[in-house]
Amino acid sequence: MPSPTHGTFIWCELMTTDMDKAAEFYGSVVGWKAKTMPMPGMEDEPYGIFDTRSGDEDCGVAGFMILPPEMAGEIPPNWTGYVGVDDVDAMVKQVVAEGGSLRKEPFDVPCVGRMAVVADPHGAVLCIMTPVPMDNPPPMAPIGTPGTFGWQELYANDGREALAFYGKLFGWTLDHAMPMGEMGDYLIFAHHGRAIGGMMTRPPAVPVACWSYYVNVASIATAVDRIKAGGGTVVFGPQDVPGGSQIVQALDPQGAYFALVGGA
Template sequence: MPDRAKSFFWYELMTSDLEAAEAFYTSVVGWTAEPFDAPGVPPYVVVKAGDRGVGGLMAFPDEVRESGMPPAWIGYIGADDVDAATASVKASGGSVHREPADIPGVGRFSVVADPQGAVFMLLHANGPAQPPVPMDAPGHIGWRELYADDWESALEFYSGLFGWTRDDTVDIGEMGTYQLFAVDGEQNGGMMNRPPQVPAAFWQFYLNVPAIDAATRRVTDNGGTVTFGPDQVPGGQWVVTCTDPQGAHFGLVAPVR
């Protein structure tokens, strides 16, 4: 277990249509978008809530497009030493999709997956770390959710590598158990065994919006699809899950309907 717990802190959409994705998410979430220009880096758009970056949008690199990967949001977990953390992922039964490499002007990263195949990235960013963002900060990621083959072994994997801890357990009826996890004592997300209609393990991220019904209308008005909800969850918040027009999965979470 690391000396200090690590969490997701950056989120990246790989998409088949960068321009359309930028238009969709800025309309739905209210983000502003800025191009990021650096030598050797493909076209990349940074999306911001206020003056704080939330994540980035990029078109599929050729090798990813050729692999048949669908559009998807992928999260970055912070690492003090990307090479060592990547080796730990592999030693713990995970896989490495891209070995550690440097991004000019950004930092060092790798692309990995947990033992059940859910993909995430590791990143050590150049420069000083920014302070954590409150879980309910508008336009930021308000919840992280893992659809796993076996949530218990998944929690053991992430706890061992990143210091996450078990939090509340929620009975969700026929769907089984929803296990919350905490980072440094704060609830950070949940895990559950994936239902039959979900073909593979993956991470889904929920974006904070002011009110769920208005945000849901913005999704459908801009060509997206609502796949579940609106539904009220324990604690009183409202959620929906969606796909964007290119097919990437994401969620929305709001304090009111």
């Protein structure tokens, strides 16, 4: 029986070509504070943490690091999500058995956990991780706090095929489907009864299957102004979504795609 945390999104990470500029941009747009620290086992390569404020505490919500030079010609700067699993090695075998692929063999990150990089049968990439148990885990901001990730979205080659795949891996279930006319259904999926994201068959404008991660902000209008002022580019929105919120999708100055959700 999987643990309650198996299948939970636990982290997001930005690979960028300029950590200082990324810290400045997202600090303005989202309100994150940035700090860096040595990477365990690779002390000459800094790892950045984005913090959001919750009450009297700073809470880490995402990481950022330099896109390795050997990868720069293959993939652009990007955001990638981490899903917590009970056993990384066993999950890698299941991913492959169900038609997915292994992009990076399981490896240990000292004092953090064991992880691997996988892709679903359509090619959308995720990191999976079994975190090291902590006696005193760091503080976490409540769901919905500005600066936290509020939604996960998958553009798949076939939305229902993708949901079936992830259901086998992580226990995600269909919460409900929203018809979108010629674009098909938007499939809202849940983890232990709580809706955490959506899947859809990708439109022609989206060239490959991919995941997208939405950060909560207080005001979309303010965020749009700051995206433009900071050298980013709005590629979609603002658009109203069910529940009274708005979304916007954008590229940061280094070319990484990101999305925001919040009030007008």
